[in-house]
Amino acid sequence: MGGLSDKKITLNLKIWRQQDGIADGKMVDYRLNDVKTDMSFLEMLDLLNERLIREGEDPIAFDHDCREGICGACSLMINGQAHGPEAETTTCQLHVRKFKDEQTIVVGPFRAEAFGVHKDLMVDRSALDAIVMAGGFITVATGNAPDANAIAIRKENAELSMDAAQCIGCGACIASCPNAAAMLFTSAKVSQFALLPQGKIEARERVRTMVEKMDDLGFGNCTNEQECEATCPKGIKITNIARMNREFIKSLF
Amino acid sequence: MSQKCCKTMNSSIMKKIFMGISGLLLCTFLIGHFAGNVLYTVNADLFNIYAHKLVTNPLIYVAEAILIIIFLAHVVTGIRLTIQNYTARSHKYYLKVKTGRGSTFASSTMIYTGVLILAFIVAHLINFKYGAYYGTTVDGEPMRDLHKLVAQFFMIKLNIGWYIGAMVVLGIHVSHGVWSAFQSLGLGHITYTSYLKVIGKIFAVFTVIGFSAFTLYALIQGGY
Numbered sequence: 064m065g066g067l068s069d070k071k072i073t074l075n076l077k078i079w080r081q082q083d084g085i086a087d088g089k090m091v092d093y094r095l096n097d098v099k100t101d102m103s104f105l106e107m108l109d110l111l112n113e114r115l116i117r118e119g120e121d122p123i124a125f126d127h128d129c130r131e132g133i134c135g136a137c138s139l140m141i142n143g144q145a146h147g148p149e150a151e152t153t154t155c156q157l158h159v160r161k162f163k164d165e166q167t168i169v170v171g172p173f174r175a176e177a178f179g180v181h182k183d184l185m186v187d188r189s190a191l192d193a194i195v196m197a198g199g200f201i202t203v204a205t206g207n208a209p210d211a212n213a214i215a216i217r218k219e220n221a222e223l224s225m226d227a228a229q230c231i232g233c234g235a236c237i238a239s240c241p242n243a244a245a246m247l248f249t250s251a252k253v254s255q256f257a258l259l260p261q262g263k264i265e266a267r268e269r270v271r272t273m274v275e276k277m278d279d280l281g282f283g284n285c286t287n288e289q290e291c292e293a294t295c296p297k298g299i300k301i302t303n304i305a306r307m308n309r310e311f312i313k314s315l316f
Numbered sequence: 317m318s319q320k321c322c323k324t325m326n327s328s329i330m331k332k333i334f335m336g337i338s339g340l341l342l343c344t345f346l347i348g349h350f351a352g353n354v355l356y357t358v359n360a361d362l363f364n365i366y367a368h369k370l371v372t373n374p375l376i377y378v379a380e381a382i383l384i385i386i387f388l389a390h391v392v393t394g395i396r397l398t399i400q401n402y403t404a405r406s407h408k409y410y411l412k413v414k415t416g417r418g419s420t421f422a423s424s425t426m427i428y429t430g431v432l433i434l435a436f437i438v439a440h441l442i443n444f445k446y447g448a449y450y451g452t453t454v455d456g457e458p459m460r461d462l463h464k465l466v467a468q469f470f471m472i473k474l475n476i477g478w479y480i481g482a483m484v485v486l487g488i489h490v491s492h493g494v495w496s497a498f499q500s501l502g503l504g505h506i507t508y509t510s511y512l513k514v515i516g517k518i519f520a521v522f523t524v525i526g527f528s529a530f531t532l533y534a535l536i537q538g539g540y
């Protein structure tokens with residue numbers, strides 16, 4: 064990766080501005096000079112915000128937290144793609160070096176009926192929490208933690224479960240789905256338990272209540288377009304959706 | 317209880333399952349239809365006898381009813397899905413670009429290819445099932461000369477053109493549909509999914525080339 068670079072470029076940004084959840088928004092153009100190519104995409108937005116604050120303007124609101132690609136807080140549609148053009152990369156891990164000098168970058172919020180825009184680029188993704196609360200857990204008596212190896216688990220299942228558990232709940236799958244479906248997210252949350260013995264006990268109720276919640280919240284229907292898998296920053300596979308379908312079918316009997 | 321049952325039947329996964337099962341059944345119908353067409357190339361009398369036996373069997377009404385139910389289930393669910401999915405994002409994107417790693421031409425045009433196939437099937441029924449009636453006698457038994465109707469129909473090059481066009485549309489539809497049905501029925505798998513996709517593509521190519529070949533065969537045979 065050859066160390067830090069001093070290279071600076073100019074970007075033409077087109078950013079969605081919206082006062083609050085009710086107001087109509089619009090795209091606003093910003094020209095930003097002296098952007099270091101080593102900056103992350105969010106640092107670039109920080110740079111713009113510092114300028115806006117200096118100029119007495121309202122800074123652009125956007126979601127972020129860890130900036131390490133592990134929390135799922137960041138979002139953004141960057142040039143028409145959730146988390147930008149890089150595969151398996153969150154917006155916070157996307158770097159300005161991926162863009163060219165004088166390039167125009169369109170930045171907008173994730174869109175789905177079940178998501179609402181709070182302000183500018185900040186999106187209410189609490190619908191995802193609601194899906195998890197509907198059944199994305201196991202019920203156990205608290206107390207002393209049992210010995211981790213007390214229950215034997217097939218290595219393959221343990222790994223598949225961990226793969227599903229990689230989901231950071233950012234909502235990119237929904238944002239990029241042509242149908243605004245939440246199947247990949249929900250299936251990851253179903254799968255991480257369905258694969259483990261501890262999760263089998265409530266498997267039947269879990270898949271039913273979580274799918275029901277997902278449908279009630281107004282997410283679309285999956286038509287196997289695979290844009291979710293393609294855009295997921297954590298590489299969650301649609302085989303999880305197939306597993307959720309199996310779990311659902313099993314729950315009918 | 318019944319409300320809960322309704323909810324389950326209307327759930328997004330149930331709709332997937334409906335779509336998948338009905339789609340696969342319609343694919344098996346295609347295979348049966350293909351087998352019937354093969355008789356056309358074997359012998360005119362044999363083809364006419366087959367068609368005659370098919371329509372004079374009283375069970376044909378049951379079979380037709382089942383086929384219509386499967387077909388309507390597929391169409392109605394497909395239209396419902398399209399409408400619901402459209403409303404699932406009422407505020408459209410200012411700019412949306414496909415990743416190029418997921419959705420395909422076939423997968424994103426299912427409703428359009430589907431509607432075209434529906435229109436084709438209506439035309440196809442008008443062309444043949446409800447088309448001109450020619451009589452013939454095979455082994456002393458009077459019956460419809462469907463072979464003659466088919467031969468005459470495909471003597472017109474324009475008919476061949478749009479029939480092949482329709483088969484290409486059908487091929488595009490099933491190239492996503494077959495794989496998608498298996499995925500919806502829970503058969504997607506880390507390694508098998510790629511096989512399922514290949515099976516879907518082979519079936520699509522088989523549909524296009526197989527059915528198109530009959531139209532060309534009818535033209536070359538001509539004769540009437």
Ligand code: FES
Pocket residue numbers: 126127128129130131132133134135136137153154155156231
């Ligand atoms: S800010 Fe935490 S994943 Fe991007």
